[in-house]
Amino acid sequence: MSTEAGPQLVHPTPAETAMLVGQGLADDALITLFGRCRVEYDGRATSTLGPGDRHVMLKPDGAALVHTDEGQQPVNWQPPGCEHTVAVESETVVVESERSTPAESLRITFEAVVHAAAFDVTDASELSLTGTESDLRERILDDPDLVEPAFTPLATERSTPAGAVDIYGEDDDGRTVVVELKRRRVGPDAVGQLSRYVGALERDLHDDTEVRGILVAPSVTDRARELLAEKGLEFVSLEPPGE
Amino acid sequence: MSTEAGPQLVHPTPAETAMLVGQGLADDALITLFGRCRVEYDGRATSTLGPGDRHVMLKPDGAALVHTDEGQQPVNWQPPGCEHTVAVESETVVVESERSTPAESLRITFEAVVHAAAFDVTDASELSLTGTESDLRERILDDPDLVEPAFTPLATERSTPAGAVDIYGEDDDGRTVVVELKRRRVGPDAVGQLSRYVGALERDLHDDTEVRGILVAPSVTDRARELLAEKGLEFVSLEPPGE
DNA sequence: AGTTGCATCTCGAGC
DNA sequence: GCTCGAGGTGCAACT
Numbered sequence: 001m002s003t004e005a006g007p008q009l010v011h012p013t014p015a016e017t018a019m020l021v022g023q024g025l026a027d028d029a030l031i032t033l034f035g036r037c038r039v040e041y042d043g044r045a046t047s048t049l050g051p052g053d054r055h056v057m058l059k060p061d062g063a064a065l066v067h068t069d070e071g072q073q074p075v076n077w078q079p080p081g082c083e084h085t086v087a088v089e090s091e092t093v094v095v096e097s098e099r100s101t102p103a104e105s106l107r108i109t110f111e112a113v114v115h116a117a118a119f120d121v122t123d124a125s126e127l128s129l130t131g132t133e134s135d136l137r138e139r140i141l142d143d144p145d146l147v148e149p150a151f152t153p154l155a156t157e158r159s160t161p162a163g164a165v166d167i168y169g170e171d172d173d174g175r176t177v178v179v180e181l182k183r184r185r186v187g188p189d190a191v192g193q194l195s196r197y198v199g200a201l202e203r204d205l206h207d208d209t210e211v212r213g214i215l216v217a218p219s220v221t222d223r224a225r226e227l228l229a230e231k232g233l234e235f236v237s238l239e240p241p242g243e
Numbered sequence: 244m245s246t247e248a249g250p251q252l253v254h255p256t257p258a259e260t261a262m263l264v265g266q267g268l269a270d271d272a273l274i275t276l277f278g279r280c281r282v283e284y285d286g287r288a289t290s291t292l293g294p295g296d297r298h299v300m301l302k303p304d305g306a307a308l309v310h311t312d313e314g315q316q317p318v319n320w321q322p323p324g325c326e327h328t329v330a331v332e333s334e335t336v337v338v339e340s341e342r343s344t345p346a347e348s349l350r351i352t353f354e355a356v357v358h359a360a361a362f363d364v365t366d367a368s369e370l371s372l373t374g375t376e377s378d379l380r381e382r383i384l385d386d387p388d389l390v391e392p393a394f395t396p397l398a399t400e401r402s403t404p405a406g407a408v409d410i411y412g413e414d415d416d417g418r419t420v421v422v423e424l425k426r427r428r429v430g431p432d433a434v435g436q437l438s439r440y441v442g443a444l445e446r447d448l449h450d451d452t453e454v455r456g457i458l459v460a461p462s463v464t465d466r467a468r469e470l471l472a473e474k475g476l477e478f479v480s481l482e483p484p485g486e
Numbered sequence: 487a488g489t490t491g492c493a494t495c496t497c498g499a500g501c
Numbered sequence: 502g503c504t505c506g507a508g509g510t511g512c513a514a515c516t
Contacts, residue, residue: 057298080496196431
Protein backbone atom coordinates (compact mmCIF):
# COMPACT_ATOMS: atom_id res chain seq x y z
CA MET A 1 0.00 0.00 0.00
CA SER A 2 1.32 3.39 -0.87
CA THR A 3 1.81 6.13 1.69
CA GLU A 4 -1.33 8.18 2.22
CA ALA A 5 -1.21 11.93 1.93
CA GLY A 6 -2.68 13.67 4.96
CA PRO A 7 -4.74 16.85 4.77
CA GLN A 8 -3.22 19.75 2.86
CA LEU A 9 -4.43 23.33 2.88
CA VAL A 10 -3.32 26.30 0.81
CA HIS A 11 -4.09 29.77 2.16
CA PRO A 12 -6.41 28.34 4.79
CA THR A 13 -8.51 30.53 7.06
CA PRO A 14 -7.54 30.66 10.75
CA ALA A 15 -10.40 28.30 11.57
CA GLU A 16 -9.35 25.82 8.90
CA THR A 17 -5.74 25.94 10.08
CA ALA A 18 -6.71 25.39 13.70
CA MET A 19 -8.89 22.46 12.68
CA LEU A 20 -6.09 20.80 10.72
CA VAL A 21 -3.49 21.35 13.45
CA GLY A 22 -5.85 20.22 16.20
CA GLN A 23 -6.69 17.05 14.32
CA GLY A 24 -3.02 16.45 13.50
CA LEU A 25 -2.06 16.75 17.16
CA ALA A 26 -4.78 14.29 18.10
CA ASP A 27 -3.58 11.87 15.41
CA ASP A 28 0.12 12.12 16.35
CA ALA A 29 0.84 13.46 12.90
CA LEU A 30 3.86 15.45 11.79
CA ILE A 31 2.45 18.93 11.18
CA THR A 32 3.96 21.63 8.98
CA LEU A 33 2.93 25.24 8.65
CA PHE A 34 4.31 27.99 6.49
CA GLY A 35 3.38 31.60 6.84
CA ARG A 36 4.04 35.02 8.24
CA CYS A 37 4.42 34.90 12.01
CA ARG A 38 5.99 36.26 15.15
CA VAL A 39 7.66 34.07 17.75
CA GLU A 40 8.15 34.51 21.47
CA TYR A 41 10.13 32.19 23.69
CA ASP A 42 10.62 32.17 27.42
CA GLY A 43 12.42 29.57 29.48
CA ARG A 44 16.14 28.90 29.82
CA ALA A 45 16.51 32.24 28.07
CA THR A 46 14.08 34.75 26.56
CA SER A 47 13.67 35.71 22.92
CA THR A 48 11.40 37.56 20.58
CA LEU A 49 11.28 37.43 16.81
CA GLY A 50 9.37 39.97 14.74
CA PRO A 51 7.23 39.27 11.69
CA GLY A 52 8.57 37.18 8.83
CA ASP A 53 7.91 34.10 6.70
CA ARG A 54 8.89 30.87 8.46
CA HIS A 55 8.42 27.14 8.32
CA VAL A 56 7.05 25.53 11.46
CA MET A 57 7.18 21.81 12.23
CA LEU A 58 5.37 20.09 15.09
CA LYS A 59 6.52 16.53 15.68
CA PRO A 60 4.44 13.80 17.30
CA ASP A 61 7.07 13.44 20.03
CA GLY A 62 6.39 17.00 21.16
CA ALA A 63 9.27 18.76 19.43
CA ALA A 64 8.67 22.09 17.69
CA LEU A 65 10.92 23.75 15.12
CA VAL A 66 10.76 27.22 13.58
CA HIS A 67 12.97 27.63 10.53
CA THR A 68 13.82 30.76 8.60
CA ASP A 69 15.31 30.76 5.11
CA GLU A 70 18.83 30.62 6.53
CA GLY A 71 20.90 28.33 8.68
CA GLN A 72 20.92 24.72 9.61
CA GLN A 73 19.58 25.48 13.07
CA PRO A 74 16.01 26.54 13.79
CA VAL A 75 15.66 30.16 14.87
CA ASN A 76 13.35 29.00 17.66
CA TRP A 77 12.44 25.56 18.90
CA GLN A 78 11.10 23.42 21.68
CA PRO A 79 12.55 20.02 22.61
CA PRO A 80 10.71 16.70 22.45
CA GLY A 81 8.24 16.12 25.27
CA CYS A 82 6.38 19.42 24.98
CA GLU A 83 2.64 19.89 24.82
CA HIS A 84 1.48 21.60 21.66
CA THR A 85 -1.77 23.54 21.45
CA VAL A 86 -3.46 25.59 18.74
CA ALA A 87 -6.05 28.32 19.06
CA VAL A 88 -7.60 31.16 17.12
CA GLU A 89 -7.26 34.51 18.87
CA SER A 90 -8.52 37.71 17.27
CA GLU A 91 -8.61 36.09 13.84
CA THR A 92 -5.00 34.90 14.10
CA VAL A 93 -3.73 31.36 14.56
CA VAL A 94 -1.64 30.88 17.69
CA VAL A 95 0.46 27.78 18.19
CA GLU A 96 1.89 27.22 21.64
CA SER A 97 4.34 24.62 22.90
CA GLU A 98 5.16 24.19 26.57
CA ARG A 99 6.95 22.02 29.06
CA SER A 100 7.38 22.22 32.80
CA THR A 101 10.89 21.01 33.67
CA PRO A 102 12.42 23.35 33.00
CA ALA A 103 9.50 25.72 32.50
CA GLU A 104 9.63 26.77 28.88
CA SER A 105 7.09 28.10 26.46
CA LEU A 106 7.09 28.94 22.79
CA ARG A 107 4.36 31.03 21.23
CA ILE A 108 3.95 31.40 17.47
CA THR A 109 1.45 33.95 16.22
CA PHE A 110 0.51 33.75 12.54
CA GLU A 111 -0.76 36.79 10.78
CA ALA A 112 -1.06 34.74 7.61
CA VAL A 113 -0.88 31.01 6.97
CA VAL A 114 0.20 30.11 3.45
CA HIS A 115 0.24 26.37 3.84
CA ALA A 116 -0.69 23.77 6.43
CA ALA A 117 -0.33 20.00 6.29
CA ALA A 118 -0.40 16.94 8.51
CA PHE A 119 1.53 13.80 7.65
CA ASP A 120 1.26 10.30 8.95
CA VAL A 121 4.81 9.08 9.59
CA THR A 122 6.09 5.51 9.60
CA ASP A 123 9.81 5.13 10.06
CA ALA A 124 11.21 1.81 11.23
CA SER A 125 14.79 2.37 10.07
CA GLU A 126 17.64 3.37 12.32
CA LEU A 127 20.59 5.44 11.21
CA SER A 128 23.81 3.52 10.72
CA LEU A 129 26.82 5.75 11.34
CA THR A 130 30.53 5.01 11.07
CA GLY A 131 33.56 7.13 11.77
CA THR A 132 32.68 7.89 15.38
CA GLU A 133 34.87 7.94 18.46
CA SER A 134 33.50 4.52 19.31
CA ASP A 135 34.80 3.22 15.99
CA LEU A 136 38.21 4.70 16.76
CA ARG A 137 38.19 2.89 20.10
CA GLU A 138 37.42 -0.44 18.41
CA ARG A 139 40.20 0.15 15.98
CA ILE A 140 42.67 0.58 18.84
CA LEU A 141 41.37 -2.38 20.81
CA ASP A 142 41.82 -4.49 17.68
CA ASP A 143 45.39 -3.31 17.31
CA PRO A 144 46.78 -1.60 20.44
CA ASP A 145 50.15 -1.15 18.75
CA LEU A 146 48.55 1.74 16.88
CA VAL A 147 48.95 3.71 20.12
CA GLU A 148 52.46 2.46 20.73
CA PRO A 149 54.28 -0.88 20.59
CA ALA A 150 53.29 -3.20 23.43
CA PHE A 151 50.52 -0.96 24.73
CA THR A 152 48.04 -3.11 26.66
CA PRO A 153 44.45 -1.92 27.11
CA LEU A 154 43.03 -3.05 30.46
CA ALA A 155 39.64 -1.32 30.49
CA THR A 156 37.41 1.09 28.62
CA GLU A 157 35.30 3.76 30.26
CA ARG A 158 37.19 3.15 33.50
CA SER A 159 35.82 5.52 36.09
CA THR A 160 38.03 7.96 37.97
CA PRO A 161 37.18 10.73 40.45
CA ALA A 162 37.29 13.09 37.45
CA GLY A 163 35.17 11.01 35.11
CA ALA A 164 35.51 7.97 32.88
CA VAL A 165 38.66 7.54 30.76
CA ASP A 166 38.26 6.25 27.21
CA ILE A 167 40.98 3.60 27.42
CA TYR A 168 42.89 2.64 30.55
CA GLY A 169 45.94 0.44 30.16
CA GLU A 170 49.66 0.04 30.69
CA ASP A 171 52.79 0.38 28.64
CA ASP A 172 55.71 -1.95 28.05
CA ASP A 173 57.26 -0.89 31.39
CA GLY A 174 54.07 -1.50 33.34
CA ARG A 175 53.28 2.20 33.73
CA THR A 176 49.65 3.24 33.84
CA VAL A 177 48.44 4.84 30.59
CA VAL A 178 45.34 6.97 30.11
CA VAL A 179 44.18 7.34 26.51
CA GLU A 180 41.72 10.05 25.47
CA LEU A 181 40.16 9.61 22.04
CA LYS A 182 38.84 12.25 19.66
CA ARG A 183 37.42 11.56 16.24
CA ARG A 184 38.60 14.88 14.85
CA ARG A 185 41.26 17.54 15.24
CA VAL A 186 41.38 18.71 18.85
CA GLY A 187 41.85 21.98 20.66
CA PRO A 188 42.76 22.95 24.22
CA ASP A 189 39.59 21.50 25.74
CA ALA A 190 40.63 17.92 25.00
CA VAL A 191 43.99 18.51 26.66
CA GLY A 192 42.25 19.80 29.76
CA GLN A 193 40.07 16.73 29.78
CA LEU A 194 43.00 14.32 29.53
CA SER A 195 44.89 16.32 32.14
CA ARG A 196 41.98 16.01 34.59
CA TYR A 197 41.93 12.24 34.20
CA VAL A 198 45.69 11.89 34.65
CA GLY A 199 45.64 14.09 37.73
CA ALA A 200 42.72 12.23 39.26
CA LEU A 201 44.36 8.85 38.67
CA GLU A 202 47.66 10.00 40.10
CA ARG A 203 45.89 11.08 43.28
CA ASP A 204 43.71 7.98 43.32
CA LEU A 205 46.52 5.49 42.91
CA HIS A 206 48.96 7.71 44.84
CA ASP A 207 51.86 5.43 44.16
CA ASP A 208 55.15 6.84 42.96
CA THR A 209 54.93 5.67 39.37
CA GLU A 210 53.81 8.42 37.05
CA VAL A 211 50.63 8.11 35.00
CA ARG A 212 51.10 8.69 31.29
CA GLY A 213 48.43 10.53 29.32
CA ILE A 214 48.08 10.02 25.58
CA LEU A 215 45.75 12.00 23.36
CA VAL A 216 44.75 10.07 20.25
CA ALA A 217 43.22 12.16 17.46
CA PRO A 218 43.79 12.92 13.78
CA SER A 219 45.64 16.14 14.67
CA VAL A 220 45.97 18.94 17.24
CA THR A 221 45.98 22.72 17.10
CA ASP A 222 49.14 24.63 18.00
CA ARG A 223 47.76 25.76 21.31
CA ALA A 224 46.70 22.25 22.23
CA ARG A 225 50.18 21.01 21.38
CA GLU A 226 51.73 23.61 23.69
CA LEU A 227 49.39 22.64 26.49
CA LEU A 228 50.24 19.00 26.00
CA ALA A 229 53.94 19.79 26.30
CA GLU A 230 53.44 21.90 29.42
CA LYS A 231 51.55 19.15 31.15
CA GLY A 232 53.86 16.38 30.01
CA LEU A 233 51.18 14.66 27.95
CA GLU A 234 51.63 12.87 24.66
CA PHE A 235 49.93 12.83 21.29
CA VAL A 236 49.40 10.06 18.76
CA SER A 237 47.91 10.82 15.36
CA LEU A 238 45.20 8.37 14.40
CA GLU A 239 41.90 8.63 12.56
CA PRO A 240 38.69 6.70 13.00
CA PRO A 241 38.25 4.00 10.36
CA GLY A 242 36.78 5.50 7.21
CA GLU A 243 34.54 2.57 6.23
CA MET B 244 0.02 42.44 -0.49
CA SER B 245 -0.44 39.08 1.10
CA THR B 246 2.17 36.37 0.96
CA GLU B 247 1.92 34.27 -2.19
CA ALA B 248 1.69 30.52 -1.99
CA GLY B 249 4.26 28.77 -4.13
CA PRO B 250 3.59 25.59 -6.07
CA GLN B 251 2.15 22.70 -4.09
CA LEU B 252 1.90 19.12 -5.26
CA VAL B 253 0.20 16.14 -3.64
CA HIS B 254 1.36 12.66 -4.70
CA PRO B 255 3.30 14.10 -7.62
CA THR B 256 4.98 11.90 -10.20
CA PRO B 257 8.79 11.80 -10.20
CA ALA B 258 8.84 14.13 -13.18
CA GLU B 259 6.51 16.61 -11.52
CA THR B 260 8.56 16.53 -8.32
CA ALA B 261 11.81 17.08 -10.19
CA MET B 262 10.24 19.99 -12.03
CA LEU B 263 9.04 21.67 -8.86
CA VAL B 264 12.34 21.16 -7.03
CA GLY B 265 14.40 22.28 -10.00
CA GLN B 266 12.34 25.43 -10.36
CA GLY B 267 12.47 26.06 -6.60
CA LEU B 268 16.25 25.78 -6.59
CA ALA B 269 16.44 28.23 -9.49
CA ASP B 270 14.14 30.65 -7.66
CA ASP B 271 15.97 30.44 -4.33
CA ALA B 272 12.83 29.09 -2.73
CA LEU B 273 12.53 27.10 0.47
CA ILE B 274 11.62 23.62 -0.71
CA THR B 275 9.89 20.92 1.32
CA LEU B 276 9.35 17.30 0.43
CA PHE B 277 7.62 14.55 2.33
CA GLY B 278 7.75 10.91 1.37
CA ARG B 279 9.30 7.52 1.70
CA CYS B 280 13.04 7.67 1.11
CA ARG B 281 16.51 6.34 1.86
CA VAL B 282 19.43 8.57 2.80
CA GLU B 283 23.15 8.14 2.35
CA TYR B 284 25.80 10.49 3.67
CA ASP B 285 29.53 10.52 3.20
CA GLY B 286 31.96 13.15 4.42
CA ARG B 287 33.22 13.84 7.95
CA ALA B 288 31.68 10.45 8.73
CA THR B 289 29.59 7.96 6.80
CA SER B 290 25.96 7.01 7.33
CA THR B 291 23.12 5.13 5.75
CA LEU B 292 19.45 5.24 6.57
CA GLY B 293 16.98 2.67 5.28
CA PRO B 294 13.48 3.33 3.95
CA GLY B 295 11.03 5.42 5.96
CA ASP B 296 8.78 8.48 5.82
CA ARG B 297 10.70 11.73 6.30
CA HIS B 298 10.44 15.45 5.86
CA VAL B 299 13.11 17.07 3.72
CA MET B 300 13.84 20.79 3.62
CA LEU B 301 16.15 22.50 1.15
CA LYS B 302 16.98 26.08 2.08
CA PRO B 303 18.00 28.81 -0.37
CA ASP B 304 21.31 29.22 1.49
CA GLY B 305 22.26 25.65 0.57
CA ALA B 306 21.32 23.91 3.80
CA ALA B 307 19.50 20.58 3.68
CA LEU B 308 17.59 18.92 6.52
CA VAL B 309 16.10 15.43 6.78
CA HIS B 310 13.71 15.02 9.70
CA THR B 311 12.08 11.87 11.02
CA ASP B 312 9.07 11.86 13.34
CA GLU B 313 11.32 12.04 16.38
CA GLY B 314 13.91 14.35 17.82
CA GLN B 315 14.77 17.97 17.60
CA GLN B 316 17.80 17.25 15.45
CA PRO B 317 17.63 16.18 11.82
CA VAL B 318 18.62 12.56 11.22
CA ASN B 319 20.73 13.73 8.28
CA TRP B 320 21.65 17.15 7.03
CA GLN B 321 23.97 19.30 5.01
CA PRO B 322 25.22 22.69 6.18
CA PRO B 323 24.59 26.02 4.41
CA GLY B 324 26.71 26.56 1.32
CA CYS B 325 25.98 23.26 -0.38
CA GLU B 326 24.90 22.72 -3.96
CA HIS B 327 21.56 21.00 -4.27
CA THR B 328 20.55 19.03 -7.35
CA VAL B 329 17.51 16.96 -8.28
CA ALA B 330 17.20 14.19 -10.85
CA VAL B 331 14.95 11.33 -11.85
CA GLU B 332 16.75 8.00 -11.92
CA SER B 333 14.92 4.76 -12.70
CA GLU B 334 11.57 6.38 -11.97
CA THR B 335 12.71 7.61 -8.55
CA VAL B 336 13.44 11.15 -7.45
CA VAL B 337 17.00 11.67 -6.21
CA VAL B 338 17.99 14.80 -4.33
CA GLU B 339 21.69 15.39 -3.82
CA SER B 340 23.51 18.01 -1.79
CA GLU B 341 27.26 18.47 -1.92
CA ARG B 342 30.11 20.66 -0.80
CA SER B 343 33.84 20.51 -1.31
CA THR B 344 35.54 21.75 1.88
CA PRO B 345 35.29 19.40 3.52
CA ALA B 346 34.11 17.00 0.83
CA GLU B 347 30.63 15.94 1.87
CA SER B 348 27.68 14.58 0.01
CA LEU B 349 24.13 13.71 0.92
CA ARG B 350 21.93 11.58 -1.31
CA ILE B 351 18.20 11.20 -0.74
CA THR B 352 16.37 8.62 -2.84
CA PHE B 353 12.58 8.80 -2.83
CA GLU B 354 10.58 5.73 -3.58
CA ALA B 355 7.42 7.76 -3.08
CA VAL B 356 6.82 11.48 -2.79
CA VAL B 357 3.67 12.37 -0.87
CA HIS B 358 4.04 16.11 -0.95
CA ALA B 359 6.27 18.72 -2.52
CA ALA B 360 6.19 22.49 -2.16
CA ALA B 361 8.31 25.57 -2.81
CA PHE B 362 7.92 28.72 -0.74
CA ASP B 363 9.09 32.24 -1.34
CA VAL B 364 10.57 33.50 1.93
CA THR B 365 10.84 37.07 3.13
CA ASP B 366 12.23 37.50 6.61
CA ALA B 367 13.67 40.82 7.65
CA SER B 368 13.47 40.30 11.41
CA GLU B 369 16.37 39.35 13.63
CA LEU B 370 16.06 37.30 16.76
CA SER B 371 16.37 39.23 20.00
CA LEU B 372 17.74 37.01 22.75
CA THR B 373 18.44 37.72 26.42
CA GLY B 374 19.86 35.60 29.17
CA THR B 375 23.15 34.84 27.43
CA GLU B 376 26.65 34.80 28.83
CA SER B 377 27.15 38.21 27.26
CA ASP B 378 24.23 39.52 29.32
CA LEU B 379 25.79 38.09 32.46
CA ARG B 380 29.02 39.90 31.63
CA GLU B 381 27.18 43.20 31.24
CA ARG B 382 25.48 42.62 34.55
CA ILE B 383 28.85 42.25 36.27
CA LEU B 384 30.44 45.20 34.51
CA ASP B 385 27.49 47.30 35.67
CA ASP B 386 27.99 46.16 39.25
CA PRO B 387 31.37 44.48 39.86
CA ASP B 388 30.52 44.06 43.55
CA LEU B 389 28.36 41.13 42.47
CA VAL B 390 31.60 39.18 42.09
CA GLU B 391 33.01 40.47 45.36
CA PRO B 392 33.31 43.81 47.13
CA ALA B 393 35.81 46.15 45.47
CA PHE B 394 36.42 43.90 42.47
CA THR B 395 37.70 46.03 39.60
CA PRO B 396 37.28 44.81 36.01
CA LEU B 397 40.17 45.93 33.82
CA ALA B 398 39.43 44.18 30.55
CA THR B 399 37.09 41.74 28.85
CA GLU B 400 38.22 39.07 26.43
CA ARG B 401 41.81 39.71 27.47
CA SER B 402 44.01 37.34 25.54
CA THR B 403 46.38 34.93 27.28
CA PRO B 404 48.59 32.17 25.87
CA ALA B 405 45.75 29.80 26.71
CA GLY B 406 42.95 31.83 25.18
CA ALA B 407 40.85 34.88 26.04
CA VAL B 408 39.52 35.30 29.57
CA ASP B 409 35.98 36.58 30.03
CA ILE B 410 36.81 39.26 32.60
CA TYR B 411 40.28 40.25 33.70
CA GLY B 412 40.61 42.47 36.75
CA GLU B 413 42.02 42.91 40.23
CA ASP B 414 40.76 42.58 43.77
CA ASP B 415 40.88 44.93 46.74
CA ASP B 416 44.48 43.91 47.47
CA GLY B 417 45.63 44.48 43.89
CA ARG B 418 45.82 40.79 43.07
CA THR B 419 45.08 39.72 39.52
CA VAL B 420 41.67 38.10 39.12
CA VAL B 421 40.48 35.94 36.23
CA VAL B 422 36.71 35.54 35.96
CA GLU B 423 35.14 32.81 33.84
CA LEU B 424 31.43 33.21 33.12
CA LYS B 425 28.84 30.54 32.43
CA ARG B 426 25.17 31.20 31.84
CA ARG B 427 24.12 27.92 33.41
CA ARG B 428 25.16 25.26 35.90
CA VAL B 429 28.67 24.11 35.16
CA GLY B 430 30.58 20.85 35.21
CA PRO B 431 34.26 19.90 35.25
CA ASP B 432 34.95 21.34 31.80
CA ALA B 433 34.45 24.91 32.97
CA VAL B 434 36.88 24.37 35.85
CA GLY B 435 39.47 23.07 33.42
CA GLN B 436 38.96 26.12 31.26
CA LEU B 437 39.40 28.56 34.15
CA SER B 438 42.39 26.59 35.36
CA ARG B 439 44.06 26.89 31.95
CA TYR B 440 43.66 30.66 31.97
CA VAL B 441 44.98 31.04 35.51
CA GLY B 442 47.97 28.84 34.75
CA ALA B 443 48.76 30.68 31.55
CA LEU B 444 48.55 34.08 33.24
CA GLU B 445 50.75 32.97 36.15
CA ARG B 446 53.41 31.89 33.68
CA ASP B 447 52.91 34.97 31.54
CA LEU B 448 53.16 37.48 34.38
CA HIS B 449 55.58 35.26 36.32
CA ASP B 450 55.63 37.55 39.29
CA ASP B 451 55.25 36.17 42.78
CA THR B 452 51.70 37.32 43.42
CA GLU B 453 49.20 34.57 42.84
CA VAL B 454 46.48 34.86 40.22
CA ARG B 455 43.00 34.28 41.55
CA GLY B 456 40.47 32.40 39.43
CA ILE B 457 36.76 32.89 39.99
CA LEU B 458 34.06 30.89 38.27
CA VAL B 459 30.79 32.79 38.03
CA ALA B 460 27.72 30.67 37.23
CA PRO B 461 24.30 29.89 38.67
CA SER B 462 25.62 26.71 40.28
CA VAL B 463 28.22 23.93 40.00
CA THR B 464 28.10 20.15 40.07
CA ASP B 465 29.75 18.27 42.95
CA ARG B 466 32.64 17.13 40.80
CA ALA B 467 33.25 20.63 39.54
CA ARG B 468 33.25 21.91 43.12
CA GLU B 469 35.86 19.33 44.09
CA LEU B 470 38.02 20.27 41.14
CA LEU B 471 37.73 23.93 42.06
CA ALA B 472 38.91 23.17 45.58
CA GLU B 473 41.83 21.07 44.37
CA LYS B 474 43.04 23.81 42.10
CA GLY B 475 42.47 26.60 44.60
CA LEU B 476 39.84 28.28 42.48
CA GLU B 477 36.72 30.06 43.68
CA PHE B 478 33.04 30.08 42.83
CA VAL B 479 30.45 32.84 42.90
CA SER B 480 26.80 32.04 42.27
CA LEU B 481 25.21 34.46 39.84
CA GLU B 482 22.65 34.17 37.08
CA PRO B 483 22.29 36.07 33.84
CA PRO B 484 19.61 38.76 34.02
CA GLY B 485 16.22 37.17 33.44
CA GLU B 486 14.60 39.43 30.86
C1' DA C 487 40.55 29.16 5.92
C1' DG C 488 41.81 27.85 10.75
C1' DT C 489 41.08 28.56 15.79
C1' DT C 490 38.47 29.29 19.88
C1' DG C 491 34.54 29.03 22.86
C1' DC C 492 29.29 29.75 23.39
C1' DA C 493 24.77 27.35 22.84
C1' DT C 494 17.50 27.91 25.05
C1' DC C 495 23.28 23.49 22.43
C1' DT C 496 20.90 18.12 21.71
C1' DC C 497 21.47 13.39 22.69
C1' DG C 498 22.48 9.09 24.97
C1' DA C 499 24.34 6.44 28.82
C1' DG C 500 25.09 5.80 33.53
C1' DC C 501 23.68 6.42 38.14
C1' DG D 502 15.85 13.19 37.88
C1' DC D 503 21.02 14.81 37.39
C1' DT D 504 25.71 14.27 35.47
C1' DC D 505 28.95 13.78 32.02
C1' DG D 506 30.89 13.75 27.54
C1' DA D 507 30.22 13.03 22.29
C1' DG D 508 28.65 15.37 18.17
C1' DG D 509 29.08 14.65 10.72
C1' DT D 510 27.80 19.21 16.67
C1' DG D 511 26.38 24.61 14.44
C1' DC D 512 27.70 29.22 14.90
C1' DA D 513 30.02 33.82 15.33
C1' DA D 514 34.05 36.39 16.19
C1' DC D 515 38.65 36.90 15.36
C1' DT D 516 43.24 36.10 13.24
